[in-house]
Amino acid sequence: MEFHYAREVNGKGPVAITLSKCLESKHGDLRNEEKDPEEAEDLTGLSCIEKAYSTILSELGENTEREGLLRTPLRAAKAMQFFTKGYQETTQAIMNDAIFDENHDEVVVVKDIELFSLCEHHLVPFFGKAHIAYIPNKKVVGLSKLARIVEIFSRRLQVQERLTKQIATAIDEALKPAGVAVVIEAAHMCMMMRGVQRINAKTVTSVLLGTFQKDPNTRHEFLSLIRWK
Numbered sequence: 001m002e003f004h005y006a007r008e009v010n011g012k013g014p015v016a017i018t019l020s021k022c023l024e025s026k027h028g029d030l031r032n033e034e035k036d037p038e039e040a041e042d043l044t045g046l047s048c049i050e051k052a053y054s055t056i057l058s059e060l061g062e063n064t065e066r067e068g069l070l071r072t073p074l075r076a077a078k079a080m081q082f083f084t085k086g087y088q089e090t091t092q093a094i095m096n097d098a099i100f101d102e103n104h105d106e107v108v109v110v111k112d113i114e115l116f117s118l119c120e121h122h123l124v125p126f127f128g129k130a131h132i133a134y135i136p137n138k139k140v141v142g143l144s145k146l147a148r149i150v151e152i153f154s155r156r157l158q159v160q161e162r163l164t165k166q167i168a169t170a171i172d173e174a175l176k177p178a179g180v181a182v183v184i185e186a187a188h189m190c191m192m193m194r195g196v197q198r199i200n201a202k203t204v205t206s207v208l209l210g211t212f213q214k215d216p217n218t219r220h221e222f223l224s225l226i227r228w229k
Contacts, residue, residue: 108134
């Protein structure tokens with residue numbers, strides 16, 4: 001099955017760009033090489049993204065053959081794959097071997113977890129810090145795994161509100177704790193570089209589950225801990 005569109009290129013008439021053509025790379029025709037299926041799929045996707053970036057640069061009026069841009073589409077494609085690598089990762093895969101039985105029922109807090117993500121509306125970055133707390137219910141998780149959960153969901157196209165909820169829900173489902181709290185504070189480049197252009201504006205979102213939602217004292221304890229420097 002092929003998808004195509006036609007456009008004028010430098011006044012030389014319509015050029016059809018097809019899905020099959022997108023399988024061809026600057027470094028060889030991927031269809032003619034024997035590769036691991038998953039590796040071949042990644043390379044095919046990379047080639048298509050590379051071609052898309054080349055088209056974008058051309059439509060912006062740039063010369064993609066000049067020295068500074070010769071490898072820019074490929075670099076940008078690799079960068080975009082890295083920025084969105086969370087689509088290929090799951091919380092189950094990283095947490096199954098790191099959940100331990102432990103008779104601890106006090107608040108566990110990991111704060112100032114740095115995060116970077118892409119706004120799904122403009123594909124520009126937002127970045128900031130996540131603060132996570134949970135109250136164990138006979139189960140604890142390796143602390144680095146909380147940062148990994150943030151990484152998994154932030155490395156996708158996101159809105160901050162959904163990102164906050166996804167992190168809280170993943171922890172709640174994996175540990176079944178007495179409560180989970182997540183607060184994210186972030187700066188959005190779509191507000192800083194365009195639109196209202198407010199460079200000092202920050203967005204704060206929170207999701208409180210279980211005891212953190214029901215008990216004001218527990219909620220106050222969490223908020224006090226993440227504000228302490």
